[in-house]
Amino acid sequence: MRAALLALALAAPAAAAPCGGDFGEFLSAMQAEAVAAGVPPETAAAFFKGARQDPKVLKADRAQGVFRKTFLDFSQSLISKQRLATARAKSDALNDIFTRAETEYGVSRGILLAFWAFETDFGQVQGNFNTRNALLTLAHDCRRPEIFQPQVLAAARLYAMDDFALDTTGAWAGEIGMVQMLPKDILERGVDGDGDGLILLKTSEADAILSGARMLQHHGWRAGEPWLAEVTLPEGFDWALTGLDTEKPSEDWAALAVTPRNGPLAPGLVGSILLPQGRKGPAFLVYPNYRVLFEWNKSFVYVTTAAYFATRIEGAKPYAAGNPDPALNPEQMTALQEKLAALGHDVGKIDGILGAGTRAAVQKEQTRLGLPADGWPTPALLDAL
Known part of the structure; x- marks a missing residue:
């Protein structure tokens, strides 16, 4: 059966x-x-x-x-x-x-x-x-x-x-x-x-x-x-390299002075730098x-x-x-998603939740506006949009 x-x-x-x-x-x-x-x-x-x-x-x-x-x-x-x-x-x-x-x-x-x-x-x-x-x-x-x-x-x-x-x-x-x-x-x-x-x-x-x-x-x-491994990033790091859309071999990250906090970087593997709350918060290589x-x-x-x-x-x-930096409240996040969608970005459902699509769109707009492109939305970004 x-x-x-x-x-x-x-x-x-x-x-x-x-x-x-x-x-x-x-x-x-x-x-x-x-x-x-x-x-x-x-x-x-x-x-x-x-x-x-x-x-x-x-x-x-x-x-x-x-x-x-x-x-x-x-x-x-x-x-x-x-x-x-x-x-x-x-x-x-x-x-x-x-x-x-x-x-x-x-x-x-x-x-x-x-x-x-x-x-x-x-x-x-x-x-x-x-x-x-x-x-x-x-x-x-x-x-x-x-x-x-x-x-x-x-x-x-x-x-x-x-x-x-x-x-x-x-x-x-x-x-x-x-x-x-x-x-x-x-x-x-x-x-x-x-x-x-x-x-x-x-x-x-x-x-x-x-x-x-x-x-x-x-x-x-x-x-x-x-x-996943926690890492530290050097002064002057290019924040536009962070996010799940950018992958590099561990050796390339090491050459950019990305340093693990627990053991060595995994040799031969590709990874992305993840900043869950932007450049001022914890950093991970995933x-x-x-x-x-x-x-x-x-x-x-x-x-x-x-x-x-x-x-x-x-x-x-x-x-x-x-x-x-402080997080946007749900109303601000919803307003941000609406602005990003109006600019042609695919943020998925407009729900006030900072998901992967919204993060990617935020990073693109930060780059366009000359802001630190770490994917973390701030009131300054919302005002600039």
């Missing part, structure tokens, strides 16, 4: 049930999609029976204010001495599991521990939204049905394999378990780490850790390579593995914080926070 359903999961096209409209009709359409994807009819009927919309899910989806925090604020709120000590204790206690993750999938334990810590506080806070209802609510909503309808089908397949219960709870966006993976990722890349014949990310540390490692490997994680982390979470601040915390778990020193 598992092999047959997995084969269908990999071959089946994305669901095509209409979003919006009557929810009962939507459920019937999704049930038909599940049967077409190989879920037995009686199992599909049981999966969808009693499902309902959850207005709290839609509210959460439209209010992701945490990503408006700066890197320093976000990282200092998530990283504590206690959390660091717990991560290192977990590393020791579960050494065999993390060694398997490193050996079989090439993923560092620091990265896995960082996401485990941030996603669920090492499994203690996994979310209390009913996962089936959350996924169906988001699949019915017309904002991103193409993302969530396939997740509903994956959950139905997991249900058919006894790897998903109708009372499963998790995050508002449908992520499940200790490392918060979506059903399709669990279906396609879940690992039975403890050998009990099931993939249960809510209760099995081995299943959760190894599934997370396999997912990162699938998305391109390169074994044995670093992901390698290809850093970019893979955006497959786990799309937030620049979240990913950078997790990547930094992973280095701390593995022994790096605390970052030099510096004294960055």
Whole structure:
């Protein structure tokens, strides 16, 4: 049954049930999609029976204010001495599991521990939204049905394999378990780490850790390579060279007097200089593995914080926070994005959040206006525009 359903999961096209409209009709359409994807009819009927919309899910989806925090604020709120000590204790206690993750999938334990810590506080806070209802609510909503309808089908397949219960709870966006993976990722890349014949990310540390490692490997994680290193930059550094759009070999950065604070630069690897809060804040050299982390979470601040915390778990020193210029408030950031969009820059959704597109546009305008091109928006830039 598992092999047959997995084969269908990999071959089946994305669901095509209409979003919006009557929810009962939507459920019937999704049930038909599940049967077409190989879920037995009686199992599909049981999966969808009693499902309902959850207005709290839609509210959460439209209010992701945490990503408006700066890197320093976000990282200092998530990283504590206690959390660091717990991560290192977990590393020791579960050494065999993390060694398997490193050996079989090439993923560092620091990265896995960082996401485990941030996603669920090492499994203690996994979310209390009913996962089936959350996924169906988001699949019915017309904002991103193409993302969530396939997740509903994956959950139905997991249900058919006894790897998903109708009372499963998790995050508002449908992520499940200790490392918060979506059903399709669990279906396609879940690992039975403890050998009990099931993939249960809510209760099995081995299943959760190894599934997370396999997912990162699938998305391109390169074994044995670093992901982020804090660096110091020399006086007179060309700030226009910073940002994810510029990559150079480590040897070229070293020739420009970029100096690591923890060990040597990784030889033979290309990297980018990252300034999460501009030239007056901390500086990092990020390698290809850093970019893979955006497959786990799309937030620049979240990913950078997790990547930094992973280095701390593995022994790096605390970052030099510096004294960055104050951040724009949400209203100012929204106004900045509107101005940048009017100038022809692709900043993505105008939402008051400093994402990668806005940072790149800011840097281009700083260069054009003769300002330090460090990608960090300031009131001076907003005034100049």
